[in-house]
Amino acid sequence: MNVQMEGSQAVAEILARCRPEVIAAYPISPQTHIVERLSVKVARGEIGRCQFVNVESEFAALSVLIGASASGARTYTATSSQGLLFMAEAVYNAAGLGLPIVMTIANRAVGAPINIWNDHSDSMALRDAGWIQLFAEHNQEAIDLHIQAFRLAEALSCPVMVCMDGYVLTHASEPVDLPDAAHVDAYLPPYQPVQLLDPNDPVSIGAMVGPDAFAEVKYLAHHQHLRALDLIPELTQAFEQHFHRQSGGLCSPYRMEGADIAVIAMGSVIGTIKDVVDELRRASIPVGCIKIGCYRPFPMLRLRGLLEGVSRVIVVEKDLAVGVGGIVSADVQLTLSGRQIPVHTVIAGLGGRSISTSSLKQMIVEARAERLTEPYFLDLNKTVIEQELARRRDIRRAGPVAEHILRTMNVMGTKVS
Amino acid sequence: MSTERIKFYQTGTFTAGNRLLDEATRTVQSRVDRTNSLNSGHRACQGCGEALGARYALDAAMRASRNQLIAVNATGCLEVFSSPYPESSWQIPWMHSLFGNAPAVASGVAAALRAKGRDEVTVIAQGGDGATVDIGFGCLSGMFERNDDVLYLCYDNEAYMNTGIQRSGSTPPFARTNTTQVVADHPGNPVGTGKNLPRIAMAHGIPYVATASVADLHDLERKVTTAIGVQGARYLHIHVPCPLGWGSDPAHTMKVARLAVESGLFPLFEAECGTVVRSTPIRRKVPVERYLELQTRFKHLLGPPQDTNAIAAIQAIADANIVTYGLWG
Numbered sequence: 245m246n247v248q249m250e251g252s253q254a255v256a257e258i259l260a261r262c263r264p265e266v267i268a269a270y271p272i273s274p275q276t277h278i279v280e281r282l283s284v285k286v287a288r289g290e291i292g293r294c295q296f297v298n299v300e301s302e303f304a305a306l307s308v309l310i311g312a313s314a315s316g317a318r319t320y321t322a323t324s325s326q327g328l329l330f331m332a333e334a335v336y337n338a339a340g341l342g343l344p345i346v347m348t349i350a351n352r353a354v355g356a357p358i359n360i361w362n363d364h365s366d367s368m369a370l371r372d373a374g375w376i377q378l379f380a381e382h383n384q385e386a387i388d389l390h391i392q393a394f395r396l397a398e399a400l401s402c403p404v405m406v407c408m409d410g411y412v413l414t415h416a417s418e419p420v421d422l423p424d425a426a427h428v429d430a431y432l433p434p435y436q437p438v439q440l441l442d443p444n445d446p447v448s449i450g451a452m453v454g455p456d457a458f459a460e461v462k463y464l465a466h467h468q469h470l471r472a473l474d475l476i477p478e479l480t481q482a483f484e485q486h487f488h489r490q491s492g493g494l495c496s497p498y499r500m501e502g503a504d505i506a507v508i509a510m511g512s513v514i515g516t517i518k519d520v521v522d523e524l525r526r527a528s529i530p531v532g533c534i535k536i537g538c539y540r541p542f543p544m545l546r547l548r549g550l551l552e553g554v555s556r557v558i559v560v561e562k563d564l565a566v567g568v569g570g571i572v573s574a575d576v577q578l579t580l581s582g583r584q585i586p587v588h589t590v591i592a593g594l595g596g597r598s599i600s601t602s603s604l605k606q607m608i609v610e611a612r613a614e615r616l617t618e619p620y621f622l623d624l625n626k627t628v629i630e631q632e633l634a635r636r637r638d639i640r641r642a643g644p645v646a647e648h649i650l651r652t653m654n655v656m657g658t659k660v661s
Numbered sequence: 662m663s664t665e666r667i668k669f670y671q672t673g674t675f676t677a678g679n680r681l682l683d684e685a686t687r688t689v690q691s692r693v694d695r696t697n698s699l700n701s702g703h704r705a706c707q708g709c710g711e712a713l714g715a716r717y718a719l720d721a722a723m724r725a726s727r728n729q730l731i732a733v734n735a736t737g738c739l740e741v742f743s744s745p746y747p748e749s750s751w752q753i754p755w756m757h758s759l760f761g762n763a764p765a766v767a768s769g770v771a772a773a774l775r776a777k778g779r780d781e782v783t784v785i786a787q788g789g790d791g792a793t794v795d796i797g798f799g800c801l802s803g804m805f806e807r808n809d810d811v812l813y814l815c816y817d818n819e820a821y822m823n824t825g826i827q828r829s830g831s832t833p834p835f836a837r838t839n840t841t842q843v844v845a846d847h848p849g850n851p852v853g854t855g856k857n858l859p860r861i862a863m864a865h866g867i868p869y870v871a872t873a874s875v876a877d878l879h880d881l882e883r884k885v886t887t888a889i890g891v892q893g894a895r896y897l898h899i900h901v902p903c904p905l906g907w908g909s910d911p912a913h914t915m916k917v918a919r920l921a922v923e924s925g926l927f928p929l930f931e932a933e934c935g936t937v938v939r940s941t942p943i944r945r946k947v948p949v950e951r952y953l954e955l956q957t958r959f960k961h962l963l964g965p966p967q968d969t970n971a972i973a974a975i976q977a978i979a980d981a982n983i984v985t986y987g988l989w990g
């Protein structure tokens with residue numbers, strides 16, 4: 245069914261068709277519209293006997309799902325930013341216990357300073373928690389990834405995050421095709437748990453494991469992720485046969501034929517980068533783009549193959565490893581180890597700063613001219629930085645920095661009188 | 662041939678031996694079909710009140726639920742001593758997730774059972790006092806407030822024992838722990854701190870709240886059985902001496918627990934929907950010193966010289982309990 249719909253509403257609609265049995269959620273922008281809609285659908289009885297638990301925190305939300313999943317229920321939650329960090333301990337626990345929970349991350353910056361807009365700092369903070377992390381480029385893909393996520397999670401006994409850019413996708417109204425329930429059922433069989441809390445067959449789950457076996461348990465989790473690298477292409481192929489469109493996958497190239505420069509990114513910024521690639525290609529600049537659709541596990545082999553013949557790589561990422569630079573670019577550098585080509589790190593879109601085609605074009609031009617500083621902060625306001633650094637040199641107790649910057653920039657009324 | 666006199670009454674108590682009771686009122690633990698939910702072989706210390714309390718509580722819960730039980734456990738002594746991989750003492754479906762989330766995990770189990778229409782299964786969450794009154798308090802309050810169909814058992818040994826005896830929000834005034842040491846002019850845990858979780862549970866208006874003690878295992882079994890028969894969020898706060906943390910003789914666990922009850926320091930009562938409906942009268946009142954003197958965590962109060970102010974303050978707590986819960990007569 246083709247409809248024009250807000251991303252969050254569309255995700256909620258498709259979620260209902262994935263037949264979750266327990267949903268637990270705690271509100272945080274920009275995730276709210278998804279779970280609000282789901283609560284309505286549960287209350288109306290549109291999702292069978294599904295239970296919607298209004299919890300008191302994100303930590304509780306995921307904990308409820310840990311119990312429900314271990315009891316054999318298909319489970320779902322959504323969160324963002326501070327919410328994801330608030331549940332961090334349970335995020336590791338769900339993965340360690342091998343519970344196939346699916347969670348939408350409406351990607352949002354992490355404070356302080358508090359900021360509700362989009363970047364990828366939240367899911368990046370938990371990238372090594374053992375969850376598979378899939379990133380959506382647009383709302384159609386967000387919908388499709390959720391269907392795939394349950395199948396993937398349940399096939400591997402491993403939780404999956406579907407990351408979609410907060411506001412940019414969650415609150416954008418786009419035309420989407422919503423597959424009907426029967427179609428989803430045919431692709432997504434009911435959940436068959438491998439472990440189960442059942443009085444008729446008692447097991448102990450979550451026991452203590454000492455040095456003698458801990459490494460083996462962790463290795464097996466790693467092994468599941470390596471299996472995901474084979475399974476994801478199979479599942480996306482099956483998805484294409486079933487739904488007649490390509491969606492998801494490890495990485496997707498765009499105009500990489502004969503490309504000399506590859507721009508790598510994740511999420512909704514791919515659309516903007518594709519426009520820039522088109523424009524530069526018209527000017528005969530041999531640039532292409534690669535979307536990383538699956539960030540954990542990191543698809544090194546596939547990416548290395550796609551980068552064959554490229555002589556320069558620019559990684560545009562919406563996150564920052566403070567004191568280091570890029571996070572995704574570190575993975576890309578590892579992927580290309582042994583090949584002597586420059587990998588530029590470009591930090592962009594932090595806290596919702598818009599990423600314009602002109603800035604991206606400029607970035608590519610600068611990179612070709614070897615003029616990019618490392619890491620390169622796209623559209624950083626250097627004047628403000630210099631002013632603030634000077635002020636700090638002069639006044640030892642510089643006070644609340646963020647508030648001062650806003651005042652000097654006269655961006656918003658933050659004056660406290 | 663030497664002979665030994667068999668006593669049918671435990672000395673110093675009014676508890677009748679099981680053999681004197683009719684079949685229906687005998688303890689669950691004395692029955693041949695008890696389930697040994699927490700089986701022998703675990704690694705609790707000698708005289709561990711928590712192991713004893715858990716064993717009685719869960720066997721009673723199994724009987725009351727016709728063996729249809731799932732238990733969720735917070736991190737703590739009970740979890741660690743019962744489940745060092747690949748061994749497990751648990752004969753019931755049992756899950757440990759984290760220190761602070763047992764009530765929420767149990768809510769999730771209950772939600773899944775509801776979604777699957779398995780109404781016959783009872784869900785228990787359990788943890789130590791630290792897990793309950795401190796780190797898991799948010800999740801516990803949420804579970805109460807939603808009136809989720811979970812029975813929560815708190816094994817209160819009045820400190821973080823698993824990490825080596827540190828103060829919790831349930832540590833009594835003046836008790837020495839490794840983070841409330843008796844140094845300079847500090848008399849152990851500061852007086853006027855801590856929280857009373859049974860009262861807080863009652864303030865949620867949940868259908869059933871009770872306190873119990875390993876001092877009266879029959880009463881503990883009865884309260885668990887009552888709780889299993891109630892729908893919604895239920896809370897049972899069980900006083901369990903810890904010989905290691907309290908500095909008491911492992912052979913004195915029952916005695917110490919009994920003196921806490923008989924002095925009035927640990928009142929036994931039941932509450933329904935926020936109101937106390939029953940309390941267990943004290944039959945032979947004892948001064949708090951009898952309780953304190955069996956535990957090295959209070960040694961600094963008993964002197965010489967005795968800290969009469971501190972002892973009076975503790976006695977005042979006991980006396981206030983006796984009035985509040987009508988424990989005298």
Ligand SMILES: Cc1ncc(C[n+]2csc(CCOP(=O)(O)OP(=O)(O)O)c2C)c(N)n1
Nearest residue numbers: 737738760789790791792820821822823824
């Ligand atoms: C988030 C977190 N913080 C701290 C710990 C360390 N820890 C494990 S058990 C425990 C003490 C448990 O105390 P309590 O709940 O009273 O149970 P007890 O061992 O006394 O029976 C602590 C502090 C932990 N496992 N997780």
Ligand code: SF4
Nearest residue numbers: 705706709738903905
């Ligand atoms: S430290 Fe205390 S609670 Fe822990 S096992 Fe030993 S006696 Fe039991």
Ligand SMILES: [Mg+2]
Nearest residue numbers: 789790820822
């Ligand atoms: Mg304790």
